[in-house]
Amino acid sequence: MTGQQMVTPVLAPLARELGFNELALGIVLAVGASGVVLASPFWGRRSVTWGHRPVLLISLVGAMAGLLAFAIVARIGLTGVLALPLLFVLILLSRGLVFGLAWAATPVTAQSYVADVTTGEAERVRGMSMVGAAQGLALAVGPAFGGLLSSADLLAPLYVAPAILAVIAVLVRIVLPKPPTHRIRPPATKVSPFDRRMWPFLTTGFGMYLALTIVLMTVGFLLQDRLHLTAQETGRATGLVMLAGAGMIVLVQALAIPRLRWAPVRLIRVGAILMTGGMILATVASDGLQLAAGVAVLGAGLGFGMPGIMSAPTLLATREEQGAVAGLVSATTALTFVLGPVLGTGLYEIAPAIPYAIGTVLLAALTIFVFVHPGVRRTPTAVDEPVGRVGLEPTAKGL
Numbered sequence: 001m002t003g004q005q006m007v008t009p010v011l012a013p014l015a016r017e018l019g020f021n022e023l024a025l026g027i028v029l030a031v032g033a034s035g036v037v038l039a040s041p042f043w044g045r046r047s048v049t050w051g052h053r054p055v056l057l058i059s060l061v062g063a064m065a066g067l068l069a070f071a072i073v074a075r076i077g078l079t080g081v082l083a084l085p086l087l088f089v090l091i092l093l094s095r096g097l098v099f100g101l102a103w104a105a106t107p108v109t110a111q112s113y114v115a116d117v118t119t120g121e122a123e124r125v126r127g128m129s130m131v132g133a134a135q136g137l138a139l140a141v142g143p144a145f146g147g148l149l150s151s152a153d154l155l156a157p158l159y160v161a162p163a164i165l166a167v168i169a170v171l172v173r174i175v176l177p178k179p180p181t182h183r184i185r186p187p188a189t190k191v192s193p194f195d196r197r198m199w200p201f202l203t204t205g206f207g208m209y210l211a212l213t214i215v216l217m218t219v220g221f222l223l224q225d226r227l228h229l230t231a232q233e234t235g236r237a238t239g240l241v242m243l244a245g246a247g248m249i250v251l252v253q254a255l256a257i258p259r260l261r262w263a264p265v266r267l268i269r270v271g272a273i274l275m276t277g278g279m280i281l282a283t284v285a286s287d288g289l290q291l292a293a294g295v296a297v298l299g300a301g302l303g304f305g306m307p308g309i310m311s312a313p314t315l316l317a318t319r320e321e322q323g324a325v326a327g328l329v330s331a332t333t334a335l336t337f338v339l340g341p342v343l344g345t346g347l348y349e350i351a352p353a354i355p356y357a358i359g360t361v362l363l364a365a366l367t368i369f370v371f372v373h374p375g376v377r378r379t380p381t382a383v384d385e386p387v388g389r390v391g392l393e394p395t396a397k398g399l
Contacts, residue, residue, distance in 0.1 A: 001135050001142065002137075002141050002142040002164055003064075003067070003161040003162070003164035003168070004063070004161070005138050005142025005146070005242075005246075006142040006143065006146030006149070006164075007067070007146060007161050008143050008146065008238070008242065009143045009150060009157070009220065009235045009239040009242065010146060010147075010154055010155070010157055010235045011025060012025065012220030012224065013154065013220065013224065013231030013235055014154060016231065017154065018074065018087065020088065022221055022345040022346075022348055022349055023342070023346055023349060025217075025341070025345060026217060026341035026342045026343075026344065026346065027092075027342060028096050029096075029337060029341035030337070030338045030341045030342045032095060032096040032097070032099055032103075032337070033100060033334045033335070033336075034096075034100065034338050035096070035099075035101040035104060036103060036330070036331070036334030036337070037331045037334045037335045038101075038104075039100075039105070040105075040327045040328075040330040040334060041190075041324065043055060043105035043327065044109075044112060044325075044328070044330065045190070045323050045327065046323075047108065047109040047112040047113070047326070048320075051178075052112065052176070053172060055105050056105065056106065056109050056110075056169075057172060057173060058102070058105060059104070059105030059106045059109065060102075060166075060168055061102070061169060062098065062099075062101065062102025062103075063099055063102040064165040064166055065098060066094055066095065066098035066099030067094075067165070068162040069093075069098065070091065070095040070158060071155060071158035071162070073091055074091070074155055077090075078155075104330070107135075107330045108323075108326045108329075108331075111128070111131060111310060111314075112323045112327075114130070114131055115322040115325070115326060116322060124311045125257070125261075125262075125264060125307055125308070127311075128307045128310040128311040128314075129254075129258065129307040130253075132303065132306050132310065133250055133253035135249075137246070137250045137254075143242035143243055144239045144240070144243045146161075146235070146239055147235050147239020147240065148236070148239070150232055150235035150239075151235075154231060189320040189324055190324050191321050191324040191325055193328050196375065197316040197317070197375075198313050198325065199375070200373050201268075201308075201329075201376070204268055204272070204305070204366060204376065205305075205309035205332055206332050206335060206336055207365075207366040207369075208272070208302060208309070208366065209302075209337075210336040210339060211275060211298075211362050211363050211366075212245075212275075212298055212302055212336075213339075213340025213344065214355045214356070214358070214359045215282060215344075215355075215356070216242065216340075217340055217344040217345055218352070218356075219238060219291065219295070220235075220238040221345075222291070222348075222352055223237045223241065223291070226288075226352075227288060241288065241291060241292045242295070244292040244293070244295050244296040244299070245295040245302075247299070248299035248300040248303055249299045249302055249303040251303070252299075252300050253303045257304070257307055264309075264315070265376060266308075267307055268304075268305050268370050269367075269370050270305070271301045271303070271304035271306070272301065272363065272366050273301070273367055274301030275297075275301030275302060275363050275366075276363040276366075276367050277297055278297030279294070280360050281297060282295060282356055283353065283357055309329065310329055313328070343355070
């Protein structure tokens with residue numbers, strides 16, 4: 001995640017340096033996210049049948065190759081020797097298609113691994129919150145590091161990111177512990193996204209991430225336009241604003257959630273309320289400090305909400321369904337990065353405030369949904385039993 005996120009602060013200014021408008025960048029990011037959506041269920045099942053370590057290694061090596069190709073294409077593009085349509089296609093292939101298809105395996109395999117080695121509600125929530133905290137830490141470190149590197153060279157993060165992925169691949173190969181033998185490679189089972197156990201949580205996670213994605217995909221343009229910054233200044237400012245949001249994710253998931261020991265549904269509700277407040281603050285922000293405060297509250301809300309979203313469906317699934325469920329959660333999250341970049345950048349071109357106003361309405365509706373829908377209100381029965389025993393029969397009674 002650090003290798004991926006350190007590229008984010010330079011994407012908006014880099015797009016303009018290459019001659020692309022806001023919507024073009026949104027399309028590139030949407031293509032990459034489409035690869036994640038399409039490939040996540042596949043990788044989720046492969047993580048069960050092939051094993052977690054091989055799938056993670058395939059993902060990291062493929063993502064490294066995609067980012068390295070993107071760096072090379074961008075460097076050539078800045079020289080002006082490539083026609084703009086050809087440059088756009090090459091970026092779509094490298095940063096969009098190759099990176100997206102490979103990267104899809106990492107989050108889904110991480111979630112599947114945690115689901116495979118944890119049992120019961122409390123342990124599962126702690127495990128998923130650790131995954132979320134790791135991702136939140138990357139959201140903090142990555143953009144901040146990327147913004148710092150961009151001060152020396154706008155493309156520096158694009159060269160460093162593949163190197164980080166290579167180091168992580170070596171660490172995974174050497175030190176990743178294997179799950180207990182009796183839990184490895186059960187028969188993989190498909191789960192429908194419309195399964196009545198799953199869709200309320202998938203819908204909630206989709207709404208939360210879509211709202212955040214709209215902000216992340218437009219905040220660089222907003223800072224540059226509102227504060228009249230240069231490309232390198234925009235990279236640094238964007239990194240700091242994203243650091244505010246990611247820092248809150250880390251604090252909530254690493255410090256608050258393990259101590260509060262709240263049930264998944266309570267985490268989801270608190271998260272939805274906080275995100276609504278953060279989006280309102282970001283909508284009315286008149287300077288960079290207020291915008292950073294709004295993004296920080298958004299991050300706190302996501303920090304509470306996502307461990308609930310990630311753990312609740314796994315508690316409702318059998319052990320054989322864990323890989324498929326992790327794939328669904330990951331694909332749903334990735335789907336927001338298909339719609340969010342295009343929606344956010346497209347609306348931004350109409351008026352900078354429109355994406356944020358729509359995000360506020362979305363989160364307000366989502367808050368109502370998580371309080372009134374019976375599929376969210378009712379938690380699984382026998383949640384402290386091993387996952388393999390929490391199956392369809394108690395689920396049907398609960399929902």
